[in-house]
Amino acid sequence: MYAGTNKGGTEAIVAAERLVLDRRARLDSGLTADAVVESFPLAIDRVMGEGGLWDPDTAAAAFRQANGDLSEAVHLIRAHRSTLPRVAFSDPIDPREMELLRRVVSTQRRPDGPILLGETVDYTARILHDGPDLPLPVVEERDGPPPEHPADGPFRRYRDYLADRGVLVDRSGAEDEEPFDIQMVAPRLPAHRSAWLSAMAQADTGALITIWYQSVLGPDGYAAEAVTLGEVRHGRLPVRVRHPHTGEPVEIGRVRVSETEAVAHLGELRGEDPTTYDVGYAMAFGHNERKVIAAASLDVSLVRFKGSETGRRLEQIVLHTTDGLAASGFLEHLKLPHYVTFQSGLDAAAAARAEARAELDRLLADVTGAAAEPVAEPGPDPVAEPVEGATA
Amino acid sequence: MTLQSQAGQPAALAALLPADPHEGRPVVMDEQAKREVRRGVLAGVCVPGYIVPFGSREMPVARGWGSGGLQVTLAIGGPEDSVKVIDQGDEEGVNAVNLRRLIVGTLGSRATADTADASIVQSRHRVPEEYLGEDQVLVLQVPQSEPLRQVEKSVYECKRRHAEGDYAKMWVALYERLALTGVMGTGTGHPVMVHGRYLMAPSPIPRWDIPRLHRSDHLTILCHGRDKKVYAVPPHTAVDPLTFDDVPFEVEHIEGVACAKCGTAESFMVETRTGEFICSDVQFCLKVRAGLADLDRHDRLVPRHYYPDPARRVRSFVPAVGTRRVPGPAGITAPGEDWSLKVEDLGKVYPGSRGSSEVVAAREVSFDVAPAEALGVIGESGSGKSTVMRCIIGDELGATGAVRIGAVEEGRANLLELSPPARRRLRTHVLSVVHQDPALGLDLGVSAGGNIADALIAAGWRSYHDIRRRAAELLDRVEVPLGRMDDVVGQFSGGMRQRVQIAKALATDPQVLLLDEPTTGLDASVAAGVLDLLRELLAERELAVVVVSHDFSVIDALTDRAVVMRQGRIVEAGLTDQLFADPHHPYTQQLVAAARS
Numbered sequence: 001m002y003a004g005t006n007k008g009g010t011e012a013i014v015a016a017e018r019l020v021l022d023r024r025a026r027l028d029s030g031l032t033a034d035a036v037v038e039s040f041p042l043a044i045d046r047v048m049g050e051g052g053l054w055d056p057d058t059a060a061a062a063f064r065q066a067n068g069d070l071s072e073a074v075h076l077i078r079a080h081r082s083t084l085p086r087v088a089f090s091d092p093i094d095p096r097e098m099e100l101l102r103r104v105v106s107t108q109r110r111p112d113g114p115i116l117l118g119e120t121v122d123y124t125a126r127i128l129h130d131g132p133d134l135p136l137p138v139v140e141e142r143d144g145p146p147p148e149h150p151a152d153g154p155f156r157r158y159r160d161y162l163a164d165r166g167v168l169v170d171r172s173g174a175e176d177e178e179p180f181d182i183q184m185v186a187p188r189l190p191a192h193r194s195a196w197l198s199a200m201a202q203a204d205t206g207a208l209i210t211i212w213y214q215s216v217l218g219p220d221g222y223a224a225e226a227v228t229l230g231e232v233r234h235g236r237l238p239v240r241v242r243h244p245h246t247g248e249p250v251e252i253g254r255v256r257v258s259e260t261e262a263v264a265h266l267g268e269l270r271g272e273d274p275t276t277y278d279v280g281y282a283m284a285f286g287h288n289e290r291k292v293i294a295a296a297s298l299d300v301s302l303v304r305f306k307g308s309e310t311g312r313r314l315e316q317i318v319l320h321t322t323d324g325l326a327a328s329g330f331l332e333h334l335k336l337p338h339y340v341t342f343q344s345g346l347d348a349a350a351a352a353r354a355e356a357r358a359e360l361d362r363l364l365a366d367v368t369g370a371a372a373e374p375v376a377e378p379g380p381d382p383v384a385e386p387v388e389g390a391t392a
Numbered sequence: 393m394t395l396q397s398q399a400g401q402p403a404a405l406a407a408l409l410p411a412d413p414h415e416g417r418p419v420v421m422d423e424q425a426k427r428e429v430r431r432g433v434l435a436g437v438c439v440p441g442y443i444v445p446f447g448s449r450e451m452p453v454a455r456g457w458g459s460g461g462l463q464v465t466l467a468i469g470g471p472e473d474s475v476k477v478i479d480q481g482d483e484e485g486v487n488a489v490n491l492r493r494l495i496v497g498t499l500g501s502r503a504t505a506d507t508a509d510a511s512i513v514q515s516r517h518r519v520p521e522e523y524l525g526e527d528q529v530l531v532l533q534v535p536q537s538e539p540l541r542q543v544e545k546s547v548y549e550c551k552r553r554h555a556e557g558d559y560a561k562m563w564v565a566l567y568e569r570l571a572l573t574g575v576m577g578t579g580t581g582h583p584v585m586v587h588g589r590y591l592m593a594p595s596p597i598p599r600w601d602i603p604r605l606h607r608s609d610h611l612t613i614l615c616h617g618r619d620k621k622v623y624a625v626p627p628h629t630a631v632d633p634l635t636f637d638d639v640p641f642e643v644e645h646i647e648g649v650a651c652a653k654c655g656t657a658e659s660f661m662v663e664t665r666t667g668e669f670i671c672s673d674v675q676f677c678l679k680v681r682a683g684l685a686d687l688d689r690h691d692r693l694v695p696r697h698y699y700p701d702p703a704r705r706v707r708s709f710v711p712a713v714g715t716r717r718v719p720g721p722a723g724i725t726a727p728g729e730d731w732s733l734k735v736e737d738l739g740k741v742y743p744g745s746r747g748s749s750e751v752v753a754a755r756e757v758s759f760d761v762a763p764a765e766a767l768g769v770i771g772e773s774g775s776g777k778s779t780v781m782r783c784i785i786g787d788e789l790g791a792t793g794a795v796r797i798g799a800v801e802e803g804r805a806n807l808l809e810l811s812p813p814a815r816r817r818l819r820t821h822v823l824s825v826v827h828q829d830p831a832l833g834l835d836l837g838v839s840a841g842g843n844i845a846d847a848l849i850a851a852g853w854r855s856y857h858d859i860r861r862r863a864a865e866l867l868d869r870v871e872v873p874l875g876r877m878d879d880v881v882g883q884f885s886g887g888m889r890q891r892v893q894i895a896k897a898l899a900t901d902p903q904v905l906l907l908d909e910p911t912t913g914l915d916a917s918v919a920a921g922v923l924d925l926l927r928e929l930l931a932e933r934e935l936a937v938v939v940v941s942h943d944f945s946v947i948d949a950l951t952d953r954a955v956v957m958r959q960g961r962i963v964e965a966g967l968t969d970q971l972f973a974d975p976h977h978p979y980t981q982q983l984v985a986a987a988r989s
Contacts, residue, residue: 009483009484009485009486009488009489010484010489013486013489013490075450075454076452078450079420079450079451079452081449081450082420082421082422082425082449082450082451083418083419083420083421083422084422085422085423085424086424183447183449184424184428184447185445185446185447186445186446186447186448186619186620186621187445187620188445189547189548189551267746267747270745270747270748271745271746271747271748272746272747273746274746274747312546312548313546316546316547316548320547320619323455325450325454325455326455326456326618326619328454328455329454329455329456329457329459329618330455330456330535330618331456332454332456332457333454333455333456333457333535336457336479336485336486336487336516337479337480337485337486337487338480338517339480339662339672340480340481340517340518340580340596340597340598340660340662340672341517341579341580341581341596341598343598343644343661343662343663343672344579344580344598344599344600344644345579345580346663347579347644347646348575348576348577348578348579349577351575351577351642351700352573352574352575352577354702355573355574355575355702355705355707356573356574358574358702358707358708359574359707362707
């Protein structure tokens with residue numbers, strides 16, 4: 001009887017999987033999902049941002065299962081997301097409703113609304129240290145009672161401030177089209193703005209930073225360097241869906257997001273009005289400031305260069321090369337066997353080598369005069385004979 | 393937590409939900425996603441070889457580990473299927489093992505190793521040796537779906553080339569390898585034409601497998617998950633490896649080599665560490681050994697007509713006489729008229745915007761050119777002469793007026809009203825340009841012969857030897873040493889590049905030739921040589937020629953009549969001799985004075 005396959009491959013794979021599971025079994029008792037969320041909030045936020053899914057517990061489970069490998073954790077989240085049907089679409093979110101955890105405005109000394117640093121290490125000396133004390137002494141301790149916290153109040157988006165002053169360029173299109181859902185549909189060029197904004201929201205953070213930085217120091221100048229950050233925000237936003245019976249919007253929860261508005265002074269490019277400014281925008285799940293800053297700067301460039309050769313190149317880069325899962329997946333695949341490809345290539349190389357040798361022989365024959373035969377075959381016109389198979 | 397199941401639902405809620413159709417199996421894709429994949433597959437089947445973008449989902453396997461093939465199999469498969477999964481022809485490759493576990497575990501289908509028993513074969517890099525029938529589907533995992541990627545990096549350009557069926561660049565790549573090495577030198581994934589329309593990347597299957605896709609009884613679906621693309625070869629569809637009419641396509645086959653295990657000499661084999669060859673399709677090899685393989689059927693699939701024959705390679709076998717080339721009729725004029733090219737009231741305005749005021753680049757420009765006549769358009773930079781030329785070529789859109797060519801619909805068609813693809817097609821037969829900058833007319837990374845091949849292939853030439861002969865003839869005519877025919881043009885001097893560009897422009901015997909500052913930028917002595925050559929070439933041909941230049945001596949050397957342009961308008965026209973000898977307009981007088989100084 002003809003037998004199926006040998007099972008060597010399967011055994012090895014199961015054994016490799018077992019090694020990972022055994023290690024985790026030893027550690028899991030000491031590291032709960034809650035502890036992961038508490039201990040590594042920024043890693044969890046990055047996983048949710050690149051994973052494109054808001055669920056801290058699931059992200060923590062993925063982070064733990066991935067042994068702290070962020071790309072792997074993002075992969076787990078994305079694969080999990082593929083199992084979830086879309087049951088509803090929320091109403092559009094208005095970032096003006098944000099419950100602020102952090103807001104930095106670098107364009108103004110005294111902006112509308114609060115400046116809130118929140119939990120950050122931006123202003124801390126990066127010194128390895130232990131314990132709860134500040135790593136450096138505070139030199140100018142303020143005398144007297146601590147200042148009163150300003151009351152929570154509404155803030156204004158920087159773009160609204162620019163619009164009120166009449167210096168915001170009008171980018172409003174004729175119609176308010178449905179957003180392009182990069183998760184559900186393959187990107188197409190030329191792309192809609194909503195397509196690149198959602199592509200960048202779940203792009204690999206490092207990829208976006210690199211593209212932005214390449215445009216500053218690299219050989220291709222895509223992004224405008226003279227971009228200022230209108231605002232960087234981190235906070236909670238309500239998500240509302242329409243009630244299936246009443247049709248009324250119902251808040252079903254809150255998500256934490258990061259947002260940036262990047263301001264560019266126009267006039268550098270042909271056709272731009274130098275009295276105006278443009279605002280690039282980006283939003284991503286979780287506290288992901290670096291990502292949204294890079295993305296908002298790229299958004300300005302994508303809008304400004306739209307339709308030009310530069311714009312087409314940048315669109316291709318942003319929509320086709322920034323997904324971390326695609327990039328690292330393709331890299332991982334190099335580890336798979338390729339011996340059919342390699343064998344076929346060897347065959348081609350051998351043919352080329354045989355030809356080179358034959359050529360050499362022919363040259364030698366010419367030199368020695370041993371064979372003075374013409375290269376062309378005499379007789380009936382050989383081209384008239386059909387070349388079998390080649391033109392099927 | 394990472395896999396959705398309904399087991400954890402509260403009892404009350406669970407009671408409201410329908411029975412779990414997955415019977416407790418993990419869900420990797422929701423039904424919306426499966427429908428999305430099936431829509432893409434159907435579109436692909438309807439337009440064979442066309443690359444269909446689809447909403448590819450992330451899978452539990454890495455992008456690059458067959459996430460595309462997996463989605464297709466999960467979307468078309470069910471519990472009643474028997475699924476065979478192979479990597480490089482082997483069931484036991486890591487990739488195959490992983491994917492099989494996932495497919496069987498989520499579909500609840502049966503796994504099989506026997507090709508004849510499988511309803512779906514998902515494969516990486518191989519088509520099984522055994523026959524696949526009409527009730528079987530082959531799903532190929534694809535690492536790069538864009539066949540043009542190796543010659544064209546721009547997604548926009550690739551889209552345009554597919555839309556217009558413009559695959560000359562791919563042919564030029566084959567031409568270059570043949571000219572350089574004598575063989576096409578493609579390993580796996582040799583590009584194929586599907587149904588004579590779309591160029592397709594067959595995934596990195598060896599050349600041995602390509603004939604198995606041609607007019608096959610089974611359906612082949614190819615899916616690239618990472619790039620979100622799916623395409624298909626429906627049953628009985630023609631799949632032809634890209635090759636020249638007189639260059640045989642070759643599969644991997646070594647005479648006298650047989651599988652060390654089963655003894656067959658006619659399967660795709662891989663070399664082992666010890667130097668033996670064994671079948672890459674492990675199951676086929678096992679079945680041959682067990683005496684269970686349908687060898688008759690396999691025999692009919694063996695691509696013997698593509699076995700390598702060194703005696704038929706391009707360097708050994710040069711036909712003494714090529715296909716007889718009948719040059720198209722020269723000097724076609726519009727019926728009852730004496731012109732080949734007519735420009736009427738041509739106008740072009742660049743609208744103003746912030747930082748740039750409105751520019752009238754051309755207004756009321758009219759002239760016509762007869763066969764075997766050369767017309768000069770002279771003016772300083774900014775006079776509008778280059779705009780006029782770009783409007784005629786089609787590089788500049790949105791012009792007003794009319795441009796007619798006698799050979800295009802007997803001169804009735806206004807070229808300005810044709811679509812950009814139609815205008816690009818005119819460039820292959822009817823209208824040629826020599827640019828001031830050779831980089832605009834040539835690919836500097838391709839050989840001199842390859843650049844001429846580009847023009848010939850675009851015009852439909854498919855014989856390698858005819859192309860070689862014609863390229864050699866043209867290069868010889870423009871005095872480029874034949875020993876440099878296979879050198880990359882980027883290595884050439886400016887004058888030599890310009891000669892190659894001229895040869896390329898004349899390759900397909902166009903009706904109209906436009907020369908844009910053909911000698912500007914060259915040293916005086918080199919320019920004089922190129923001018924002499926152009927004069928000879930024009931005298932030999934029935935071409936209608938337009939020469940655009942700022943230099944009266946160039947116009948004087950090449951043309952019979954000339955028009956003088958200033959600020960977008962023609963200010964003076966006449967016979968070139970007379971304009972040069974007796975200029976009337978003060979501006980013409982300045983130009984003549986400049987040329988004489």
